[in-house]
Amino acid sequence: MAEYKTPYAGIAGWFDQRMPTVMAEYRKHLSEYYAPKNFNIWYIFGGLAITVLAIQIITGIFLVMNYKPDANLAFASVEYIMRDVPGGWFIRYMHSTGASFFFIVVYLHMFRGLMYGSYRAPRELVWIFGCLIFLCLMGEAFFGYLLPWGQMSYWGAQVIVNLFGAIPLIGPDLAVFIRGDYVIGDATLNRFFAFHVIAIPLVLIGLVVAHILALHDVGSNNPDGIEIKKNLDANGKPLDGIPFHPYYTVHDIFWLTIFLMVFFFVVFFAPEMGGYFLEWNNFIPADSLTTPSHIAPVWYFTPFYSILRATTEQFMVVLAIGTIALSALILLTVRSPIVRGAIAVGTLVLLLGYFTLDAKFWGVVLMGASVMIFIALPWLDHSPAKSMRYRPTWHFWLLITWVVAFVVLGYFGTQPPSAAGQYISMIGTVIYFGFFALMPWWSRMGTFKPVPDRVTFHPH
């Protein structure tokens, strides 16, 4: 094999001669990664998510230096960090604010995907890795929330771990196995600490790498939902593509400064964010003998928590009607006898289950399903156009209705149970699942606008 001769000069050349991988990867992922030139503001959130991940990891390292994962010391050690460790309050508020901002950024990032069909072929794997990142993020947030060892940490963990107790047969034993004790205790705190600082972050970083590698193999989607690789120039470069570096790096740096202004405004002026980012009750040390009158998870979990709470005995009837209607729709529209048979049997099993097993169990199932259902999206959407720009306008309004349902569910999840909240949460749950369950049908309906060959771009 001929000896490799580096085209680079200076330090880059020295490295390239000895380790060509570095410059090759730099070209592949930055200087020669061609991104569509028509990205809009919705495309900044991926980069921001990476930034928040970095903030969480770096502040997390410094927090671990002073935090004590011990039921007797944990609460005081967090306050010690905030009071006696130089700059400790800054590190801690960045970490607690970062947790909430991670979800804000990821929710906006996912909304972008929903709006422009970024999950559609050939990007299914990019989307699935993304969904797994979201799952990991939820796990990371849940485990981390126990660590300050306040009342909400304690009782929030108690409620969520007890959910596993609703699983038939193995449930109660499983809950004890997860806690390592009959109640949330020191053993639980220690294992949650291990998951929060090493296990989940490792998986999370691996998934982020997979997400980006998969994306760079197929190329980015864009607001028009057009494949820029279909229009290449003489050199085989996409006509509507521009190198990620420097164009999108300078672009992202600008939006990063705007994002940081919002982020640091919260860190310095409103770290509790009115009780939504740091819950007031969590400033009371964990007490296994005093149950708070109202236990609510942090805001980013509340849409899913509302779905859990909406699933009562009463709601099982709605669920049964929904299941029957959906299977009837499938039986009417699908020809394959195998699918029809499977659906018929599946429906009967579900209906039997709805009225024999506890409603709480189905609440847990629905809550799990509400998070996992995103993974199925690439196969649920049959729209001829990827982007909402070229789909019927009512498709967009349907998406907005779903977003409103998500936000309303989130709001009622933060509130104490009420009769009105209960009914609204039930309606929200129906909209939430109806949007996905009926998507194979509604996504084909309506008048689609013609999709242009080239992206729409207005020079700055």
Add this chain to the structure above:
Amino acid sequence: MKKIITRLVVALGLFGAAGGALAAGAAVPIEHWPAERGRSFGALQNGARLFANYCMGCHSANLVRWNRLEQIGLDEKQIKEFLIFGNQKVGDTMRIAMTPADAKVWFGKAPPDLSVITRARTSFDFAGTDYIYTLLRGYYRDSSAPTGWNNIAFPGIGMPHIFWDRQGPREATLVQTHRHADPKTGHASFVQTTTVFDVNGNATKTETELKGPATEGLSYTFRPLDPQQARQFDSDAADLVAFLAFITDPSQTARKRIGVWVLVFLAFFSVIAWRLNSVYWKNIK
């Protein structure tokens, strides 16, 4: 793009209005703590003095070091001489001699540590500072209570009124309005129960039926025998709350001061980043 954002804002606005309409108010009117006390060293130091002299008989502030009070303008010598009664060092935390086990036997429930109390007592309905300000000024004599004291913000409170001598005797009038449905006719009316507690805590109750609808709830008035002394105590209570708010989050002042500079820097930097971005994107047609 703009269209989408406007649509979202409209949708969220509608939802916010619906949510606000469903929210319920607090049971007792919570009074506003004068927040400017938190920015005055004089008030904070007076609060520290009251805290060490009165509260620390039973309440600790285990997460706060004595020398943290240097932040409110006290020096080590003053802290040692005027505030620390035992043999603690200025680097120690504000502990008390009473053990939680003893406290539980004596009071039924150990008095809570007050290190983060104004945050812990905050809720979506009111700020912890306002609640404690109302609580401290909400005591009235009630001969039926075990300690002889009751509280408007915390009915049946276990803590007696430790500032009674500073506040002076007061007469309390509690007006409770509630809906009353006649069990036979089903006819609903509003009834107002007025309870007057004299300075010795003896209650006199009068009931009046209201004509027409009213709002359910509790209102109260206090009539101090010495209004000037009571006003002085209101001021002391505000100072004490200022101190409690300070120890809850001692980084607050530094945080806000640094925050301004961080935002100024980022605003400046964002202009540079914006111009840099424009220079690069000029070539993209």
